[in-house]
Amino acid sequence: MDLTTHGFWTMVHGMGFGSLYLLSCSFAIVELSRRYRPQSSISVADEKFLGTWLVAMAVVAWITVLTGAYVIYPWYRAVPPAGAALAAFPQALLKSSLNTIEWHAIGMEWKEHIAWFTPISITMAAAVFVHYRGCLRDYPQLRTAVLTFVIVSCGTAGVAGFFGAELNKHAPVDGGGTIKLIQGSGR
Amino acid sequence: MASGPESMGSVRMMPNGPGAAAVLAAGMGCFAMGVLSVLEDKLPALARLLNIYRPTGPLSGLSTAVIVVWVASWTVLYSCWKRRNVNLGRAVTIAIGLLAAGALLTFPPIDDLF
Numbered sequence: 001m002d003l004t005t006h007g008f009w010t011m012v013h014g015m016g017f018g019s020l021y022l023l024s025c026s027f028a029i030v031e032l033s034r035r036y037r038p039q040s041s042i043s044v045a046d047e048k049f050l051g052t053w054l055v056a057m058a059v060v061a062w063i064t065v066l067t068g069a070y071v072i073y074p075w076y077r078a079v080p081p082a083g084a085a086l087a088a089f090p091q092a093l094l095k096s097s098l099n100t101i102e103w104h105a106i107g108m109e110w111k112e113h114i115a116w117f118t119p120i121s122i123t124m125a126a127a128v129f130v131h132y133r134g135c136l137r138d139y140p141q142l143r144t145a146v147l148t149f150v151i152v153s154c155g156t157a158g159v160a161g162f163f164g165a166e167l168n169k170h171a172p173v174d175g176g177g178t179i180k181l182i183q184g185s186g187r
Numbered sequence: 188m189a190s191g192p193e194s195m196g197s198v199r200m201m202p203n204g205p206g207a208a209a210v211l212a213a214g215m216g217c218f219a220m221g222v223l224s225v226l227e228d229k230l231p232a233l234a235r236l237l238n239i240y241r242p243t244g245p246l247s248g249l250s251t252a253v254i255v256v257w258v259a260s261w262t263v264l265y266s267c268w269k270r271r272n273v274n275l276g277r278a279v280t281i282a283i284g285l286l287a288a289g290a291l292l293t294f295p296p297i298d299d300l301f
Contacts, residue, residue: 069250074242106295112246113224113293117217117286120257124213128206135201142203145210145279152286 001184005176006075013072014164017064021118022161024057025154032129032150036136036143047133054126061119061153068115068164075173076108090171103170107163115160121153204268207278212264214282214289216257221292223249225301 003011031050035042042050080089086096094104125146129136136143227234227245237248291297 065250069243069246070240073246077244109295109298110293113220113249114290116220116250116253117290120213120216120253121286124209128209131205131209132201138200139203139206139275141275141279142206142210145206145282148283149210149213149286152290156290 001182002178002180004174004178006072007172007174008179009067010072010075010168010173013064013067014161014168017060017067018157018161018164021057021060021064021157022154024053024060025150025157028054028057028125028150029147029154032143032147038137038140040137042134051126051130051133054122054129058119058123058126061122061157064157065115065119068160069112072173073112075175076167088175090167090173093171094167100170103163103167107167111160111163111167114156117156118153118160121149121156125150125153202268202270202272203275204271204273205265207273207275208261208264208268210282211278211285212257212261214285215260216253217289218285218292219256219289220249220253221289223252224293225298228298229301 028050031053034040035046035050075090077091078089080086080092086093091104091108094100094108128142128146132139132142136146223237227237227249234245237245237252239251240247
C-alpha cells in the first residue's frame with residue numbers, strides 16, 4: 001500500500017486544508033447570523049473565540065489556494081514530451097478525449113479562478129469582525145455583508161472542492177517519489 | 188458617499204468607514220479576478236505578461252495582480268474613510284454587485300460570450 005508524493009500533496013491540499021475550510025464554514029455562518037442580530041448577545045469569551053475562528057479560516061483558505069496554485073497546479077498542467085504516456089499529465093489526458101475535455105475547459109478553468117474568492121472574502125470578514133466585534137450589531141448592513149461574503153467563500157470553496165475531486169478522479173495528479181504505507185503480507 | 192460623524196444618544200459609535208472600505212475592496216478584488224480572467228483568455232499578449240512563474244503559468248501573475256488590486260484598493264479606501272461614516276448601504280450593494288459580476292465572469296461559458 002503506497003502513495004506517490006504528488007498524490008500525497010494533492011490529498012493534503014484538497015482533503016486536508018480544503019475539507020477543513022468547508023467544515024469550518026457552518027459554525028461561522030451560524031454564529032454570525034444568530035449572535036449578531038440586534039438585541040442578541042454573546043459573551044466576551046465566545047466573541048474572542050469566533051474572532052480567532054475566522055482568522056484561522058482565513059489562514060487555512062490562503063494555505064489551500066497557495067498550495068493549489070503553486071504546488072499541485074504545476075503538476076496538473078505539465079506538458080508531456082512527444083510520445084509520453086498521458087496518464088502522468090492530467091491536463092493533457094483530459095484534453096485528449098471529447099468525453100473528458102470539459103472537465104478541464106469548465107472545471108479547472110473555473111476552479112483556478114473562483115477559488116481565489118474564498119481567501120479574499122474570508123480575510124475581509126475576519127478583519128471586519130476583529131475590528132468591530134459587538135459593534136456589528138449597530139450596523140446590520142455591515143453584518144449582512146460579512147455574512148454574505150462568508151457564505152460566498154463557502155460556496156466558492158465548494159465549487160473548487162467539487163471540481164478538484166472530480167478532476168482528480170478523471171485524471172489523478174500522480175507521480176514523483178513513492179511513500180510506502182504498508183508492506184503487503186500476501187494475505 | 189461620505190457623511191459626518193454619527194452618534195447614537197450619548198454613546199459614540201465606531202465609524203463605519205473602515206468596514207465599508209474592507210467590504211468594497213473585497214468586492215473590487217473579486218471583480219478584478221473576473222475581468223482579468225476574461226482578458227487573459229482573450230489576449231495572448233496579456234497571458235504572456237502574466238506568466239511570472241512558469242510552472243503555474245498566467246495564473247501566477249493573474250492572482251498576484253488581483254491581490255495587488257484588492258490590497259491597494261483596501262489601503263486607499265481605508266485611509267480615506269478610517270474616521271468617517273459613509274453610506275454603508277450603497278457600499279455594501281456595490282460590493283455584492285461586484286462580487287456577483289466577478290463570479291459570473293469567471294464561469295467559462297460566460298467568459299466564452301466575449
